[in-house]
Amino acid sequence: MEEAISKDEAQLALRMIHDQQREVIAHVGLPRWYWWGVAAAWVAIGVISDLGQAWVALGATFLFGVAHSAVAQRIFSGRRASRQLTVRAGVVDRHLPLMLFGALIAMGAVTVGLGFLADADGAEHASTFASVIVAIAIVGLGPQVLTAVRRRAQRNLDA
Amino acid sequence: MTAPQFDELIHPSTRLSIVALLAAADWIDFAFVRDRLGLSDSALSKQFATLEGAGYITVERPVEDRRRRVRVRLTPAGRVAFDGHVAALRAVLGPLAVDP
Numbered sequence: 001m002e003e004a005i006s007k008d009e010a011q012l013a014l015r016m017i018h019d020q021q022r023e024v025i026a027h028v029g030l031p032r033w034y035w036w037g038v039a040a041a042w043v044a045i046g047v048i049s050d051l052g053q054a055w056v057a058l059g060a061t062f063l064f065g066v067a068h069s070a071v072a073q074r075i076f077s078g079r080r081a082s083r084q085l086t087v088r089a090g091v092v093d094r095h096l097p098l099m100l101f102g103a104l105i106a107m108g109a110v111t112v113g114l115g116f117l118a119d120a121d122g123a124e125h126a127s128t129f130a131s132v133i134v135a136i137a138i139v140g141l142g143p144q145v146l147t148a149v150r151r152r153a154q155r156n157l158d159a
Numbered sequence: 160m161t162a163p164q165f166d167e168l169i170h171p172s173t174r175l176s177i178v179a180l181l182a183a184a185d186w187i188d189f190a191f192v193r194d195r196l197g198l199s200d201s202a203l204s205k206q207f208a209t210l211e212g213a214g215y216i217t218v219e220r221p222v223e224d225r226r227r228r229v230r231v232r233l234t235p236a237g238r239v240a241f242d243g244h245v246a247a248l249r250a251v252l253g254p255l256a257v258d259p
Contacts, residue, residue: 007251010249010252013172014248016176020179021180083228084187084190085187088185157182
């Protein structure tokens with residue numbers, strides 16, 4: 001039965017399938033406000049660390065963690081809520097939430113490291129400096145991570 | 160590994176496009192498919208009726224914000240048929256099969 005169609009026709013059909021599914025995969029991602037929200041909170045915690053007492057910074061970090069957890073539960077699947085469609089769960093890498101949490105922890109470590117470096121260099125607002133650098137990285141690189149996730153999802157579907 | 164099974168019902172380009180979209184999603188709104196494929200409401204409804212008649216899709220009509228929406232899903236039978244059809248297309252290409 002397979003030979004009922006030509007190789008060209010089969011190739012064309014597979015390309016059509018690929019193109020249609022790419023349209024669905026374009027819906028994989030996190031809302032833009034998430035990246036800006038995390039970046040803003042990051043800078044705010046940096047500023048608080050420079051201005052306030054240690055317990056205030058700790059409290060702010062805790063609050064951020066609680067708020068972030070609440071948001072993450074809803075959006076970290078990468079399957080953005082939409083009135084148009086919901087991407088199938090198996091299409092998106094099931095490790096995505098873990099990857100995003102890992103990236104967040106890594107960003108925290110980088111911020112602390114940068115803060116210590118800036119402080120050792122005599123910077124007046126070391127925490128703010130470090131948090132701004134990392135916040136820029138979050139806004140700039142965060143969406144790129146999701147682009148890679150979309151590419152991987154497409155490969156999974158094509159496999 | 161899905162067994163190759165060429166499916167005459169899915170193969171026409173419009174239905175293949177519809178099923179390909181649905182295969183990557185839990186559900187898709189009628190309007191999204193219509194706009195994506197550039198079809199009229201009636202033309203798309205006919206295609207859906209054919210696929211629904213074969214047991215490949217289900218059509219739901221939930222009410223959201225006081226508006227009735229039409230959502231379409233691929234059934235397990237539809238997914239098996241689609242996977243088999245894709246495997247059959249790849250089998251035609253044989254070892255020459257490459258990512259599109």
